[in-house]
Amino acid sequence: MSELLPVKTTDRPFTLIAELTYRCPLSCPYCSNPLNYNDSSYRRELATEDWVRTIQQARSLGVWQLGFSGGEPLVRQDLEVLVKAAAQVELYTTLVTAGTLFTSKRASQLCRAGLNHVQISIQDSRATESDYIAGTRCFEQKLDAARVVKDLGLPLTLNFVLHRQNIDRLEEMLELCQRLQADRVELAHTQYYGWALQNRAALLPTPGQLERAVQIVAAAKQRRICPMGILHVIPDYYEDYPKPCMGGWGRRALVIAPNGDAMPCQAASSIPGMEFANVRDRDLDWIWFESSAFNRFRGTDWMSEPCRSCDRAQIDFGGCRCQAFLFTNNAAATDPVCQLSPHHDLVVTAREEALEQSLPLVVHRSSVTGATFTKNIE
């Protein structure tokens, strides 16, 4: 292991999310990449040596776990080099993949490089429906990828993004997890930023669907169908209080965009006026402790009422800054998901409007002109 620099403070990041590229063979309508993911600045991806240096700096800063994400990180042919660099500084690495490029050959190479864990996203329990959401035929490739992970003896997480069009097949999804011997399952309802916000009316589940899903997950947890458990993230439009997004702004995690911009969360570039330091120009230590972006909403000093005097301020940190901006044009506002927010009616209205509409076709992330896919993918 290379020599580590002393960590300055206990208030240090735990997780680095390395968005290696926004390129991806899929085009999911809830993609977390920015709406302008195809801009030239994002196409100027970091070089291998930039990532290796950033990984080493992350470990020196105190990071323990590293998620290789995207887009599709397997598009990067240097992924094995990056995994090896992470293993050399004893970071726990997760490959977050759609699975379509996870061939046996690459899987073996990544395993030899020291990869610790693989998370594969599957869009539905059935091929046609899964391929419709993915925007391409890929369901069987995903199942093959899951089998390859198990054959290599690596821990396997299966991730299903839940929404109105697949949530009624939740039991089938859990059966699929058992068949594929998933060690862990993530059932994450869509979060409505970026692409998902464009598709909110097509994706927001009904209250009845959600209630049933909660019962199904509770029963599956009792049956202990996965050794490492099931994580179920409820859509926050149905919560009374917001989630501590990213564990608090600038508190636990860093996200590095493909072009090297260092951000406190994956959607931070959607907040106008934010300036992100770039790992090409600055080291991560400076970015974490000194940069304006990481300090902008760190702690509680930036809060106004009702958060400022709320006893949940250290629990949820006022919720999500990006969602606050989307609803109120003010990223420093209380997340309107909170029932104490003066803007909570905006969430209630958005929920009601989405559910009143007849179910539209989804707009896939690549269809920037607004074109839509049909369910008959040929």
Ligand code: SF4
């Ligand atoms: Fe959280 Fe602010 Fe709502 Fe209190 S008022 S619960 S701190 S979002």
Ligand code: FES
């Ligand atoms: Fe940016 Fe929640 S996604 S703070």
